[in-house]
Amino acid sequence: MKRIGIIGVGEIGRAIVEGLYYRGDDAPEVFLSPRGARTAAELSERYQGVRVCPGNQAVVDHSEIVIIAVRRQHRHEALAGLAVADEKIVINVMAGVGNDDLRRTLATEAQLVRAIPLPAIRERRSVTVTCPSHPVTDSFFERLGGALPVADETAFDVFSALTGTLTTHYSYLAALTTWAVGHGIASDDADNYVRGLFQEVGRALSDKNRTLRQLAADHETPKGSNERVRTTWFTPANSEALTQALDGLLADLAG
Template structure:
């Protein structure tokens, strides 16, 4: 994976489709010394993904400016990070920042940018599912560079690989700090958004295993602890340099119970899963 070097210049707006709240029980990220090459960062809208980004960046940024949108989350983040300040409006965030994350749902983009002047040297990084580069360019006006990105909540731990549709040194350097950057063309980018939509189902599968054990007399805390340990062990066996099929083979004995569950349950449901994933892709792309 290529990594970016050098100072970050210009302005960047990051557009993030999110919906949710940062709870008071959320664990704050570790405190980092300010990074000399990190730009001033702004957030318009402060939901789940924006909060994860703030926690991942932490106090490594010289300054992080938050809009009053998502006031509760903004207040909690400001309490936890000395670098965080809350601005009176969205224009103030843009004017005071070099990197601005626009953290709203796709149907809120027009409202969020209404009356906000975006300079031509702004780079827009969009994590809005289903909104193309061309659509964003129309909204933001000519002369604004647009990069799409798929961000994971694990950026809060600096452990999330972010997929981007174009290589931009400033954007790449920032996402490398948060766990890494995968650069793909816009066509494959659309397809890679779909597996990200299946993560709650993956966790739901683990919950189903736990519920089955509890229904057969295992104490809930013990069932959860054991299933989580199984999942963590399986994930630990994954290596980005090796095919997933190789790790899968390490967890099966020919004729054993792992193979039995896969062949009698999962393999029979792969085609229906792919059909649902195709429907998700069609939904993300919107009407033809």
């Protein structure tokens, strides 16, 4: 695919452009919507093949693949009235917006594919869940770190809910640091130490020979400190609260 359009140039729109140009190898031409203006201008200055269009219709007209990366609540304003020819491919990255919903807004017979690109796509380090599978979009995301096509939008929404847990994880690490600072540890020391601990977790996760439960068991001494925190804090009630939060999110994503 040689011509990619992006409507909505915010965090994820930027990450996709950076991923496409990450190695400078055979990057496609990219056509950006005029909004968000600052990011679009910056990207078009940085990369020779990136241009900012005068409007969203021009993005569609120039592109073979059109990526919709506005927030869910802005989709009507951004998309209503656009003419999308049936031979285009539209990649819908809006969380909680099904392909039926998008088809009503765009009134097109074009192929619509949902995708969950993550910020690490900028370094081609994340796998993108897609639905339905399509050879063009699967190979597009393969190039950007990997594609994981799933059978239907019900499965897609489960993966989408999982991505909603990321900032909780960062906040958990920040809470650990705050606790240590509250006990007199210098903020920088606490911060560096917690980062180091969990970078090690990241490395251990790449060992696919051990299940997640095995990894947990391997790091735990019977009756030791890890077991104590796990069983006194991550209790069945806490685990059930997490399940409920995810079930609630899933219900909202499924609409």
